[in-house]
Amino acid sequence: MAYSGDPILIEDLLFRPVHSLIDQSLHSRMGATTTNGDGFGIGWYGDGPAPALFKCIEPAWNERNLQEISRQIRTPLMFAHVRASTGTPVQRSNCHPFRHGNWLWMHNGALRGFSEMKRDLAMAVDPSLYSQIEGSTDSETLFFLALTFGLTDDPLTAVARAVGYVEDVGARHGVENPVQATIATTDGVSVWIFRYSTEQQTRSLFFSTAIAKVRALHPEVEALHGLGDETRFVVSEPLRDLEGAWNEVPESYAAVIRPGEDEIRPFQPVSPVR
Template sequence: MAYSGEPILAEDLLFRPAHSLIDQSLHSRLGETTTNGDGFGVGWYGEGSQPAVYKGIEPAWNDSNLREIAGQVRTSMLLSHVRSSTGTPVQRSNCHPFRHGRWLWVHNGALRGFHEIRRDLLLAVDPALFSDIEGSTDTEVLFYLALTFGLVDDPFDGVARAVGLVEEVGRANGVEHPVQMTVATTNGESLWVFRYSSEGRSRSLYFSTELSKLRELHPEVEVLHELGGETRFVVSEPLRDLEGAWNEVPESAAAVVGPAGAAMQPFTPISPV
């Protein structure tokens, strides 16, 4: 889940919705697995020069410290994630979101054949960035490849080149469909999202409808009047059943999400030179 808008308590984002991310960690409706208990993480922007990150290897529903801090943290940009491991160890350094400088990154999906192609992918990471990799998961490698290929200057191009490299390396090693991903990344000011898979059957991803339109549709829903007018959510699964509230990100698409909505564009991997 990603939130962008006026400052709000983290507990209102993580715990309050009917189908909150905490509920999804136990009862996912659209995910590959119903239970996502292999750790969790929350990243947010506050007073510091870098975003803060809180991660744990316990299931999100079972971490009392998460509820404690969520009631005290107020932020205008938050990314959160519940993990179901695709083969790498359950350890803090493998939990999302991943952070580098001002950037946060979360990913739902997998790089198939990662064990076989991991070395080739790591060798493509900029040597100046390599020592900052802390864990062993495919998501972190994809993040550092995007950084290598220019995420900071042009997120759309940086991610497209990173995915293009993964597909090229994967197919050279006999992996037919190397990439399965929905990704959200932010520098604290803007939020970019991506939905893509090599086989064209990507995991679910939604963005929220402009709040003023939702208030017109559902004047009886009290929580809509409590949120700021610039509120935007990006989620793997809708946080509550509310007609007209959620818009599916199309297959093979990317967007920058902000107060004016989601500026959508096609996403096509770029093969490395």
């Protein structure tokens, strides 16, 4: 999940909603697996020059330190992720979100055939960035490909080029439907989200309706009255069932979420030039 808005206690984001991310780690309704217990991570922006990270290989529902810090930290922008490994080791460096400078990155899904494609994908990462890869996941490799292709300058084009490159490598290795991805990335101000898979059957992704509209629809929900008008949520599964509160990102679409008007547009991978 991603949150952007007025500073808020992390506890209010992770633990209080009816179908919170902690609940989803045990009882996912829309994910590939019901349980996501192979670690978790949160990344948040505060007073420092770069976002902070807290990651652990324990299940999110069973980590008391997460409960402790979430009661004390307020943030205007947070990423949180619960992990179900697709084959790479359960270790801290493989937990999302991933960080580079002021950027955070999360990926839900998989690069199929990653073991066959890994060498070619890694060789495409800019040499100046390669040494900063800490883990062994397909998700972090995709992040560093996007950085290589210009994520910090033009996120939409960079992700399109990274996904296109993976599909091209997959085709050369005979991998069927190599990309399954919902992605969120941020520079601490804007949040970019993507929903795309080669097979056009992508995992779920939702963004919240403008809070003022949701308040008008559901004035009885007290939690809504404590949220600022610029509040935005991005989730794999709605945090609670409220009619009109959630919008599904269409298949093969991307969106930019920032203060003011959000932007949503079709997403198409860009194949490498030969």
